[in-house]
Amino acid sequence: MLEAAIWGAVASLSLMFGSIIGLIYNIPVKVNAYLMALGTGVLIGASSFDLLMESMEKSGIKRTAIAFLGGALLFTIMELILYKKGGTNRKRSSGNTAAHSGIAIFIGTLMDAIPESLIIGLSLIASNHVDILFIVAIFISNFPEALSSTVGLKKDGYQKRRIFLLWSSVVLISALSSLIGYSFLAHASEVVIASIEAFGAGGLIAMVCSTMLPEAYQKGGPVVGFISCAGLMIALALTSLSG
16 A cells, blocks of 8 residues: 555655745746656657557457547546646746636646556556556656646746645645545445446546647747657556566
């Protein structure tokens, strides 16, 4: 159980690193965009090569498709709600003009972090060892998210201490989510676990396509397509090594 919490925290520690760097340094916009593109490719690869393939093997294409699309649909609905509240720019490095957007940013970040951490806990149940590929994917993708969001929060006038506490709380909640995923589903069947992983993969890929990719392309230009593909190949290489 403790191992699940530790790995959940480790995967989300890059949120802390990204926020600290964003608070101290002025990172060039294109550098941040390229990092985001790389993280996007790795996260898509991890979700596809690892979560979806494992789900198909254990629960079949029909159940996997339903769970995957269900996760994507839930994320889309929540994204629409956040859009109206000003949280759609939670991964953006530009300032947020909507009132009280800080709360929406916090909710949006949790919406991304909680399913990721749950999946980490589930991977320990399924194989008795942590899924290194998914940990790496989450770690890489979280860094530019925190970096760009921190820049936006600074422009909105948030104090450095408040921003740091924001990301610290996300790390703590991520650790708890991973622990919950392991504890409450320790006796679930392989089919149930596989379906939950497919559900999480749908939400993650929907998040990547609606938030990270548009931001990366807007700030980095067409080259981010190639960088994203490089990230996907990194995920494929890690999959082959872990297999």
